[in-house]
Amino acid sequence: DADVTQTPRNRITKTGKRIMLECSQTKGHDRMYWYRQDPGLGLRLIYYSFDVKDINKGEISDGYSVSRQAQAKFSLSLESAIPNQTALYFCATSGQGRRTDTQYFGPGTRLTVL
């Protein structure tokens, strides 16, 4: 079984709809991250969480919100989806400590907003 899972894997929705992307991990990591990737670009950080009670905005948080339901679960919501949120979304996790650890990525969710 994969250590970091994302659901759904693909989603097509319409402008104005609320969408939730879910991420679960079995690695026991404290830190979780949400990124988006657009064609030809690297990954941009949306939100990150260092533990259940610690949630921080990333580079491009406008239009998104998150919920850390448990150590193992981190959800990303688009309250009112718009076409320029069409992208590939990745969840990632990393370990503990002050220094950055390797990040482990989920398989991604391909979101299309019509």
Add this chain to the structure above:
Amino acid sequence: SQQGEEDPQALSIQEGENATMNCSYKTSINNLQWYRQNSGRGLVHLILIRSNEREKHSGRLRVTLDTSKKSSSLLITASRAADTASYFCATDSAGGTSYGKLTFGQGTILTVHP
């Protein structure tokens, strides 16, 4: 803003040749990491080099880091068709509240022809 910038954007070589990708960054770092992404899939960690290290090896991979020039290179020796993928550098910036956050470059698309 992108911390890491990669060069070249695309690289096409024959099997057996070496592939070199470069990454430049702007601010002081704790470490620099290289990730690989097969088309449309999640990123996979390849290697991490800390700011006090100059060179690191892992199998056919060799990474160098020059903190005075704020640059790193990834060398893949004796390339194989299976090495075809996008390669991203990611930096963990030093100081402040940046711990645990990676900033990704735009990536180099490597194509290895059989």
